[in-house]
Amino acid sequence: MKRLGLLLTVLLALPAPALAQRNEKGDSSTVYAINLPDVPVTLKEGAGRELVTRYCAICHTLGYIPLQPGFSQQKWAGIVHKMMRVYGAPVPKEDAPKIIEYLGSYYGPGSSGKGGQ
Amino acid sequence: MSRKNFTRRDFLKTTGMVSAMAAVGTLPMELLAAEKPLITFPDKTELLLLTSRPPQLETPIHYFRELITPNEALFVRWHISDIPTRVDLGTWRLNVGGHVKQPLSLSLRELKARFEKISYTAVIQCSGNGRNLFDPRVPGGQWGNGAMGNVTWTGARLKDILQAAGLKAGSVAVGFNGLDGPPMKTVPDFVKSLPVDEALGEDLMVAYEMNGQRLPMLNGFPVRLVVPGWYATYWVKSLSDITVLDKPFEGFWMKTAYRIPDNPCACVPPGAKPAKSTPISRMNTRSLIITPGDGEKVPVGKEIEVMGLAFSGGYGIKDVLVSADGGRTWVETRLGKDLGKYAWVQWRCRWRPTKTGTFTLMARATNTIGESQPSESLWNPGGYRWNKIERITVQAV
Numbered sequence: 060m061k062r063l064g065l066l067l068t069v070l071l072a073l074p075a076p077a078l079a080q081r082n083e084k085g086d087s088s089t090v091y092a093i094n095l096p097d098v099p100v101t102l103k104e105g106a107g108r109e110l111v112t113r114y115c116a117i118c119h120t121l122g123y124i125p126l127q128p129g130f131s132q133q134k135w136a137g138i139v140h141k142m143m144r145v146y147g148a149p150v151p152k153e154d155a156p157k158i159i160e161y162l163g164s165y166y167g168p169g170s171s172g173k174g175g176q
Numbered sequence: 177m178s179r180k181n182f183t184r185r186d187f188l189k190t191t192g193m194v195s196a197m198a199a200v201g202t203l204p205m206e207l208l209a210a211e212k213p214l215i216t217f218p219d220k221t222e223l224l225l226l227t228s229r230p231p232q233l234e235t236p237i238h239y240f241r242e243l244i245t246p247n248e249a250l251f252v253r254w255h256i257s258d259i260p261t262r263v264d265l266g267t268w269r270l271n272v273g274g275h276v277k278q279p280l281s282l283s284l285r286e287l288k289a290r291f292e293k294i295s296y297t298a299v300i301q302c303s304g305n306g307r308n309l310f311d312p313r314v315p316g317g318q319w320g321n322g323a324m325g326n327v328t329w330t331g332a333r334l335k336d337i338l339q340a341a342g343l344k345a346g347s348v349a350v351g352f353n354g355l356d357g358p359p360m361k362t363v364p365d366f367v368k369s370l371p372v373d374e375a376l377g378e379d380l381m382v383a384y385e386m387n388g389q390r391l392p393m394l395n396g397f398p399v400r401l402v403v404p405g406w407y408a409t410y411w412v413k414s415l416s417d418i419t420v421l422d423k424p425f426e427g428f429w430m431k432t433a434y435r436i437p438d439n440p441c442a443c444v445p446p447g448a449k450p451a452k453s454t455p456i457s458r459m460n461t462r463s464l465i466i467t468p469g470d471g472e473k474v475p476v477g478k479e480i481e482v483m484g485l486a487f488s489g490g491y492g493i494k495d496v497l498v499s500a501d502g503g504r505t506w507v508e509t510r511l512g513k514d515l516g517k518y519a520w521v522q523w524r525c526r527w528r529p530t531k532t533g534t535f536t537l538m539a540r541a542t543n544t545i546g547e548s549q550p551s552e553s554l555w556n557p558g559g560y561r562w563n564k565i566e567r568i569t570v571q572a573v
Contacts, residue, residue, distance in 0.1 A: 089266035093218035093393045095259075098228035118359040119257055120229040128313040138315055145432070147362020 107161025132163025245325030306562030405490025
């Protein structure tokens with residue numbers, strides 16, 4: 060952890076805006092940038108995991124899944140259909156039931172839902 | 177307890193790079209919060225991780241012992257995953273356009289030089305703060321009580337900026353867009369709007385400082401909208417475009433998302449769908465007990481301090497009452513320093529458990545227009561506006 064903290068400290072040692080405002084011509088001293096940490100998430104092994112990983116991770120971390128409080132398969136179906144209908148998740152029609160079954164089986168009632176990733 | 181430890185260890189194994197910082201204190205409340213792993217993001221201290229892409233980070237509750245929430249400890253919440261990680265102030269501009277007489281394109285320096293600098297302390301609170309307390313549980317970011325903070329904001333009055341651009345007759349709404357973008361074209365961009373009368377309110381601000389410092393990137397560098405008294409969904413981060421509209425705004429994040437039941441309690445029976453909905457707006461009144469922590473052991477016969485915070489949506493706090501007998505009798509608390517109607521106030525009282533056993537401590541705040549807290553949660557499908565009277569238990573030993 061100390062190493063990560065150090066790494067981020069180094070990444071943050073980029074020009075501060077106070078300094079940046081000296082120059083508004085667009086050279087590098089006006090740039091403020093950060094690097095976001097990569098936080099890989101591995102879902103529980105099971106049929107359908109590969110599909111979930113392929114489609115859900117296009118837009119967001121898979122960490123949203125273990126974060127939820129162990130919903131029923133019916134509730135998960137509502138969420139998956141919302142992702143497809145409202146946000147345009149490109150899930151092929153025949154794959155949606157497999158994704159829903161995976162979520163209901165491996166992140167169904169009894170999952171914690173308190174921690175996130 | 178073992179499950180909590182397992183969660184953290186399991187997480188560490190998965191990532192190999194995340195902090196398992198030693199518990200900051202020994203309060204059970206903090207151990208509870210530690211069920212979410214701690215992680216350090218740029219500009220931020222170790223916060224509780226909900227999700228990493230887009231980032232959603234929660235403030236550990238021990239920071240609320242302080243009147244002002246430090247910048248590095250303030251919660252983080254983004255909606256769509258293409259978030260700004262690089263801003264060039266040489267080319268960055270705040271654009272004001274749409275139904276105006278004189279469109280503006282302001283550099284940060286111009287924004288600071290041209291408009292009067294104002295400053296006040298205001299609570300920023302996510303609409304979904306406390307979502308993981310609802311029963312039945314609802315989907316979304318499973319926040320505990322850490323999606324809020326009390327921050328001193330400094331910036332330019334939104335009204336002054338809008339008046340410099342000059343609203344044309346027939347302006348009805350103002351839209352606000354930031355530098356964040358959707359990961360796919362089909363995902364609606366995060367754009368919010370306010371009715372024009374609200375946008376011209378005296379206290380709304382385009383903030384370029386938090387607690388006297390520049391904004392952390394993850395809290396909306398270089399500027400964010402501040403709508404004091406309203407939920408943070410309106411406080412658009414990394415604000416880049418203000419658009420005055422001559423008709424109501426129809427975007428997804430107003431018309432479909434962030435809506436509450438359109439009735440006096442903004443609630444429906446648990447699990448039900450509201451017949452009519454309306455955009456979420458002003459915050460309700462709430463309070464939180466910070467010390468002692470939930471489940472803590474306290475010495476019998478000895479006086480201890482009970483301390484917490486309370487705030488409302490722009491009407492200050494009139495009083496906070498505490499009960500140590502499950503709500504049968506209530507005592508008044510002493511309110512701390514008053515930082516204004518948008519800030520939270522700390523409250524304190526002395527309490528002496530007279531016998532051994534379990535005591536239920538409750539706190540109930542009332543604001544200056546009589547708005548208080550319900551004894552049962554007011555359920556809604558989005559898991560918004562949690563403000564049930566808090567109950568914690570302590571063991572007198």
